[in-house]
Amino acid sequence: MDGMVGTANPQVPPERTVAVWQAMRRGPRRFLLSLWPWRCWAYALSGAVIGAGALFALALLVAMGVLFSIVGVGLAVLVLAALFGIPVGALERRRLRLVEPAPLENPHALLRGAGGVRRLGVRLRERATWRELAYTIVYGVVFAGSGFGVMLGLLFAGVLTALPVLVVLLEPGSVMILDRPVSSPLEALLPAAVGLVGLAGCAYAAALLAGAQVRTAEFLLSGRAEERRVVELTRSRARLADAFEAERRRIERDLHDGAQQQLVALSMTLGLAELELNGSGSPAADLVVRARGEARQALSQLRDLVRGIHPQVLTDHGLDAAVAEVALRSPISVTVDIELPGRLPGAVETVAYFTVTEALANAAKHSGATGITVAGRVRRGTLVLTVTDNGRGGAVPSDGTGLQGLADRMAILKGRLMVSSPVGGPTELRAEVPCSA
Template sequence: MSDEPDHAPDHAPESETGAPGVTVWRAMRQPPQRFLLSSRPWRAWAYLLSGALVGLAAVILLAVLTVSGLLLSVVGVDLVIKLAATFGIPVAALERRRLRLVEPVPVPDPHRSLIGDTRRGRLRTRLRERSTWRELGYVVVFGPVLTITGIGVALGLTFAVVLTAAPLIVWGTAPGSVMIIPGQAVESPLHALPATAAGLLGLALCAYAAGLLAGAQVKSTVFLLSPRDEERQVVELTRSRARLADAFEAERRRIERDLHDGAQQQLVALTMTLGLAEMELRENGSPTTELVSRARGEARLALTQLRDLVRGIYPQVLTDHGLDAAVAEIALRSPIPVGVDIDLPRRLPDAVETIAYFTVTEALTNAAKHSDATEITVVGKLRKGRLTLVIGDNGNGGAVPSAGTGLQGLADRAAILKGRLVVSSPVGGPTRVHMEVPCSA
């Protein structure tokens, strides 16, 4: 079979709403030999036949969930009803994947990412989305339609294939025992050739009928299961925030690299030069020795401050050795004793390590400045692909993220990574900073 119609000229451009054009309808406008000898009819048949199985299974499962929910609602159990309401979500996801059989342009998922950490929280979020109810309506309306359409196409294809293979059927059985037309037996394979011609014509008609039906289903599926404009804006906003966060991290690393390789090295050279000058002047008994010595001390102080600044911008130990080593290093510099318990089986993505490191840094800085704490603990675990980080102290509490402590900015950055940061700091203490970030974000 030739696949010429499957090349780029057949790919329909996206419409103004972002939905893909009906490619199979475009292919049907070509000369019949090109369409019939391409892969389009086979894809349309596969799409419709698989739709019959999906539609039948979806209708049966939805009916079972609905009936079970109604029966259990008598005793106050409504969870099954809520599950039935969200049943369209996995079916819709499967339908968007099945569209790739006949459409080259994928349909995006209209649902926004979930941040809640409990199943009931995720369920409540999904029930508030309009796309969830559109998908449920799709299952209710198009489940039977997909089933009936697929069965009709299967029967038509079966009949056309039987007619096309009539000579082989007659040859493989006793001549005169096969009746293509009721009451008239076929005496030899040669007499079955007209049935083959009718079967080939039937296959051609089935190909065009399948193309029309598949295109109609594509239009309906795209209309119901693709995101609306407001849903697209939410997705694009999330992506733009992620791009801004990536650009911010890249710029911070560039500044750290420039300071480390430029100004820091020059200060080191200046300190060494002043040291040599001090030695020379001291040997000659010059009265300017004390001035040079003071200048050398100020240069060393500036170098120390610059090193602390570079370490605060982006620590090299975080890049080289990971989060656990970086947190252990800042714990050693803390004026308050810090107990560190970070158990990570592997390195985490750069963005996750960065937000976790600066969360610990900000929490330790705030504790040292405001809490009067005598002990701080840092615990980090990786569970089910999510980094859980808890920083606690025994200070006097009263921390407010919106009061300019830097925690609000960290919470915003965690939200970009589909995570969350929660601060619990009642007056009188203790203070507890809890952060969760999925490592797949």
């Protein structure tokens, strides 16, 4: 029997409104006298320069990739061109803060600790990478050109507005408008008024352009609705797992510092009472002896319970030492073969440890096995853990063996749990947990 042990429905965030378009609706006076026109002009000018440069660099990479394909390195250059949209997208998500206070989420998966080859493969398979490449092309062709147009209009309107000052500062007759010299500041007042209207028009044009670019960036540079659902679901499950872990540690601390210490004190008190009654011939002596034995048994069970909640050896010495300790307590012979490059993230160690303990408990109860092997390695940033027994097989993961809950916790870390248990055996449980999750 082979099996893979694996939702919620969070609300999709409402579509955000564009801040610069909201500012335009407040009326010309409030909009034009605010900082919004300056922010939009700065956004358009920087976008025109960066967009043109990005488009030129992308075209150069593609041309070099096609040219160098003859000598065998063109594919690497084309891969670099495919990934070129990632830094452009990251820069645009930052630059967008000029006109949009609400930040865009990074649509890429976090790959802390992943190797270069694995990181490259993940990025090439992500849809966000190709959407960012599309944004780079649209950005360089449409928005960069529009930004240059707005800046040219702004430059012309600014010169007209400053015309009276230029007439005063320069020699009379040296300033020309439509091939006609402007000899006095009074003659420059009408062009200056046209320039002021032009500045207002450029402010609105830059705001419209910025809003359109914000919408395009939201569509291409942030996660889609389905991706946002997955992100929010993963985050909510991670928060629940963190809360569960914190509550479990609190219970462990309370049991260790409270009930366990009280049982130790009770056992010592009963021991003193036993010494007092020893040799007295009182019938209460036997009761005290029995009570002390039950207190010791309760203390031993409580210590096992505390150790099962979160073993101290896992916290102090890591996964390999914790698994070796639990293997010594197993009624079946267990061979441990775990080699790790160092300490793993706490969440990974915890879920891996309880996967091993659950597998050993199931094997002892149901498999009839005489030997179990536990192996663990880190391969390309992923912990691969296998627990194999030589029992009768036929295990069904969904039959309430506790593996479903472990698989749910593992899914929070983007891991997976697989069980292979054909009738007649052997049974193999395989867990894969990304250490970068």
